[in-house]
Amino acid sequence: MRLLPERYRLLTWISLLLVAGFLAxxxxxxxxxxxxxxxxxxxxxxxxxxxxxxxxxxxxxxxxxxxxxxxxxxxxxxxxxxxxxxxxxxxxxxxxxxxxxxxxxxxxxxxxxxxxxxxxxxxxxxxxxxxxxxxxxxxxxxxxxxxxxxxxxxxxxxxxxxxxxxxxxxxxxxxxxxxxxxxxxxDAVAHLLENYQTRFHRTVYFVDREGNIKLAGKALKDVHDPIGRLPGIADxxxxxxxxxxxxxxxxxxxxxxxxxxxxxxxxxxxxxxxxxxxxxxxxxxxxxxxxxxxAISAIVTLLILGMVQLVVRRSHRQMEAVAGTDTLTGLLNRQAFEMVFHQAMLDSERRGTPLCAILFDLDYFKNVNDAHGHLAGDRVLRDVAGIARGAVRENDIVARWGGEEFLVLLKDCPLQQAIVIAEKLRTRIATHDFALQGSDLLLTTSLGIAEYAQRESPSDFFSRADRALYQAKEKGRNRIAVSQPPSQPTSPSAPPTTRDNG
Missing domain, CATH: 3.30.450.20 (PAS domain)
Structure with missing residues (x-):
């Protein structure tokens, strides 16, 4: 029982209880x-x-x-x-x-x-x-x-x-x-016995004091042994x-x-x-x-189990969706993205195809929350999520990395194509009307791009994308910075350990 997944363990117990109840x-x-x-x-x-x-x-x-x-x-x-x-x-x-x-x-x-x-x-x-x-x-x-x-x-x-x-x-x-x-x-009395047996649906016969069958219907007509020798009745x-x-x-x-x-x-x-x-x-x-x-119990049990199975599967899918989805934007959350990335990384190494990541956040997003409230800020984040999904390819993955940070994973995508996609994403955000009434604030984004190097650890890969993002911010925001592979020299820049909402 312990070898079964939790949901199947529940179904097993329900099945046993139903079967036991119906049988009892x-x-x-x-x-x-x-x-x-x-x-x-x-x-x-x-x-x-x-x-x-x-x-x-x-x-x-x-x-x-x-x-x-x-x-x-x-x-x-x-x-x-x-x-x-x-x-x-x-x-x-x-x-x-x-x-x-x-x-x-x-x-x-x-x-x-x-x-x-x-x-x-x-x-x-x-x-x-x-x-x-x-x-x-x-x-x-x-x-x-x-x-x-x-x-x-x-x-x-x-x-x-x-x-x-x-x-x-x-x-x-x-x-x-x-x-x-x-x-x-x-014979006349025996005929009467036959009538009795037909009318009452019983076996009727007479025995003498020694137990010999003296008068009986057709069922015992050929029995000649005394009842003391007949199976069962002898007892x-x-x-x-x-x-x-x-x-x-x-x-x-x-x-x-x-x-x-x-x-x-x-x-x-x-x-x-x-x-x-x-x-x-x-x-x-x-x-x-x-x-x-x-038979009816078995059918009912199967129907109930089928319904429970559907409910459990639906609930499980919903829980998986809730567990792996950011509730505000509908994008993958960070935990779900890490599992997806692990598979993408293995595919890249096995097939030898390029894999790039774009890490970006909104410039001066704190000003939106301060000036328009958190509800407006949430609406902006949802709009950005929609823009990001529309700017990338269908098989690319967009996740909310945390706060106003987003991460795009570009599978089978070389670095130059990743730069083109990042620029398209930057332009769409910069030109989008976020409907922040009473404000002339234009939202922009800074983007860091990194290409996965073979046998590179995930932490090193994302750290390079994070450093590239900081480089874009240090150079004035609303721009793209690219992290070179580890084998190539990179301009020294030590990213800060903390970041404000800008």
């Missing part, structure tokens, strides 16, 4: 928005979705529960069993009508007296306590609740996995007389399988994605309902806003 603001906004989305999903969206899906499932399951309740309390069914189960076609027509009316995939009736298994097609078989497929009947017979929801194969529907609602039947005296059942295929599998019917929040990483999950136990199915949401999908719009903010 954008990242802070992103983090706050991301955390708010995560909190909203975890505390509101997922539990609400889980409740909605659970309500939908209950509604879908309660409907067949209501159907079995109607069947078990239907006087026709009870009377048909109690009167000896005659005319199988009658009960078959009844079961078929129930199936078609309510849209179930199966309807069945098992009599406790004969153990006959009736369905919409008639008599299917007679169940046996030794048949593994029939153990469910004996479980329902001996249970305390009026009905159960069970997932099992449907013998009347080509052994398709089916959700059965099995309802116990009693006669008019409260004696157990059989079981009425309706079935919903798992929270033990917390998921906890028999809690209240939704519980979980969070885990699946690859680079953060997944939020709500789990709850569904006692009607003896399964767990899991609802997942990839939080990355919800955070993606916020990330896009972050990238957009960063």
């Amino acid at each position: 603001t954008s990242i802070a906004s992103y983090v706050v928005s991301r955390d708010a989305i995560r909190q909203n999903v975890a505390e509101q969206t997922l539990p609400l979705t889980s409740d909605n899906i659970y309500s939908e499932i209950q509604k879908d399951i309660l409907r067949p529960v209501f159907i079995t309740s109607l069947m078990s309390n239907d006087t026709f069914v009870r009377d048909w069993i109690l009167t000896g189960e005659h005319d199988t076609d009658r009960i078959a027509r009844y079961l078929k009508q129930i199936k078609e009316k309510y849209g179930t995939v199966s309807t069945s009736l098992i009599s406790a007296h004969t153990l006959n298994y009736y369905y919409a097609g008639g008599l299917l078989k007679t169940i046996s306590a030794t048949e593994p497929r029939d153990v469910w009947y004996y479980r329902v017979r001996d249970m305390q609740a009026d009905y159960e929801i069970n997932v099992d194969i449907d013998m009347a529907n080509r052994d398709a996995m089916t959700i059965f609602i099995n309802h116990r039947m009693f006669d008019y005296d409260g004696n157990f007389i059989g079981v009425a059942s309706v079935g919903l295929t798992l 929270v599998a033990d917390k998921v399988l906890n028999d809690s019917s209240t939704p519980i929040h979980h969070e885990f990483q699946r690859g680079d994605a953060t997944v939020l999950m709500s789990s709850r136990f569904v006692p009607e199915l003896n399964w767990y309902l899991l609802v997942e949401q990839n939080i990355s999908d919800d955070v993606l719009p916020v990330q896009r806003v972050l990238y957009l903010n960063i």
Whole structure:
């Protein structure tokens, strides 16, 4: 940083501050928005979705529960069993009508007296306590609740996995007389899950007590491993399988994605309902806003830096101009002239071209200030500066040397041509009307000319021009004096160390 110029150092700090400010603001906004989305999903969206899906499932399951309740309390069914189960076609027509009316995939009736298994097609078989497929009947017979929801194969529907609602039947005296059942295929429930996922934009599936995925949509259709072996969710599998019917929040990483999950136990199915949401999908719009903010910040930063650069450059040029320009006359000041002279001196030595200087001041300038005031004196100095610029060539340099002294640097100019230019300058000043009202004072100038000698020091060069100027004044003013090169003899004249304004 210290190697940079001061103005670029300032721009660098401004850039760093702008970038840091924009980045801090954008990242802070992103983090706050991301955390708010995560909190909203975890505390509101997922539990609400889980409740909605659970309500939908209950509604879908309660409907067949209501159907079995109607069947078990239907006087026709009870009377048909109690009167000896005659005319199988009658009960078959009844079961078929129930199936078609309510849209179930199966309807069945098992009599406790004969153990006959009736369905919409008639008599299917007679169940046996030794048949593994029939153990469910004996479980329902001996249970305390009026009905159960069970997932099992449907013998009347080509052994398709089916959700059965099995309802116990009693006669008019409260004696157990059989079981009425309706079935919903798992494919139908899986279709419901697909609808849930489409509607709620979540991944919904069921697992059993061992964590095996029992029912899922297309996304998890081919997944056969228990959740305890799946990446990410394996870290929270033990917390998921906890028999809690209240939704519980979980969070885990699946690859680079953060997944939020709500789990709850569904006692009607003896399964767990899991609802997942990839939080990355919800955070993606916020990330896009972050990238957009960063892009806008970068553009704004570049615009601000460009404007600052322009202002700094303009200010720098103005300061350089003020630092190198005489404020009164607009000419170069002495400090700026010395830098210009140094370059001109090097060019003269390298190219072998002549270099001359004319040092001049106004004769009796103190009288102008005394008689007309300093404002008039300043106006005269400005006029002289303009005359000097007009008398020299375009590539020559005019500077205010100090007070009423001026210096003209003539590049690539031999001594004889410098004398001609000095005479033109003297004549123009002597004949110029400086508009000093109420005075017949004529302003004149004395000029000293020196030609630069190779390898001569600047101080020696300007000292020779200064001595030549004094020689012109000593000879009567309003004239030119020439300083000969150091190798040639010069008339001895020791210039005074101080000078008055004359």
